[in-house]
Amino acid sequence: MTHQDITATAEPAVLAQYIADLPVPDLMPGSMESVREDEFEGHRIVVRTSYEITVDDRPVTAHLMVSNNGEVHCHALPALLGGDPxxxxxxxxxxxxxxxxFRNRxxxxxxxxxxNQVHRWVGGDMGPASSPNDPVFYLHHCNVDRLWEGWMHHHGRSYAPPMTASADLLGHRIDDPIVTPLGPNAPGGTPRLTLDFTSKYTYDLVP
Structure with missing residues (x-):
């Protein structure tokens, strides 16, 4: 349907007011677009409205909701702007x-x-220590890493416990060799070496 098709049967100003009066449905979580749909003088009218929300000039795309009065709400904002201290x-x-x-969250x-719940929800090999047998494991853990990267973007590349913590925490302190099921002689690194991989890869979008 072209612009000419519509204006042949209705004054543009009348149509514009009709579209403006259509209710705006709530966006689904993660969506950036609302869709309004109706019939007008024998024509099917579809209005797609895109939204962009930024905080400190950074785009926020998760958990957007648009109320019928046109107000845009983003449930990610409390966490992004501080939330739970x-x-x-x-x-x-x-x-x-x-x-x-943050770690336990x-x-x-x-x-x-x-x-944890993703492993339980998927089930099968994702439940026990055989989880790397499931390709979903890598998709899941890449997203976990992406969330961590987003947190570090806001709060710095920090880690705890420090090396001054008790020796009972051997294997968990920032410069301890990472504990691995492959044994103590397996090649690996330390938690400190995992804090910045931006020289090797980056994410298109972080929260």
Missing amino acids: DLATYDFAPWDAGSKG LEGFIGTGLH
């Missing part, structure tokens, strides 16, 4: 599954189970 710190003593901070021991 504990999430601004990577980890807290005693550095275990009950600790506050990302791992899924507290909060919504970001990392």
Whole structure:
């Protein structure tokens, strides 16, 4: 349907007002577009409206909602702008599954189970230590890494516990060799060496 087809049956100003009066549906989480659809004088009218939200000149694309009065809401904003103050710190003593901070939220021991629940939901090989047998494992862990990269973009490339922490935490401190099921002589690195891989790869979009 062309512009001429529409204007042949309706004054442009009338049509414009009709479109403006159509209710705006809520956006689905992650969507950047709302769609309004109706019939007007025998024509099917589809209005697609795109939205862009930025915070400090950075685009925010997750969990957008547009209310019927045209107000745009983004549920990602509280976390992006501060939210839970504990999430601004990577980890807290005693550095275990009950600790506050970003690490446990990302791992899924507290909060919504970001990392852990995906393994449980997929099931099969994703459940036990054989999870790398499932190609979904790599998709999932790349996204976990992307979320971590987004956190570091806002809060710095920090890590805890430090080397001054108890020797009981051997294998978890920032310069300890990373513990691996391949054994103590397996090639590997330290947590510090995992904090910045931007020289090797970057993400198109981080939260």
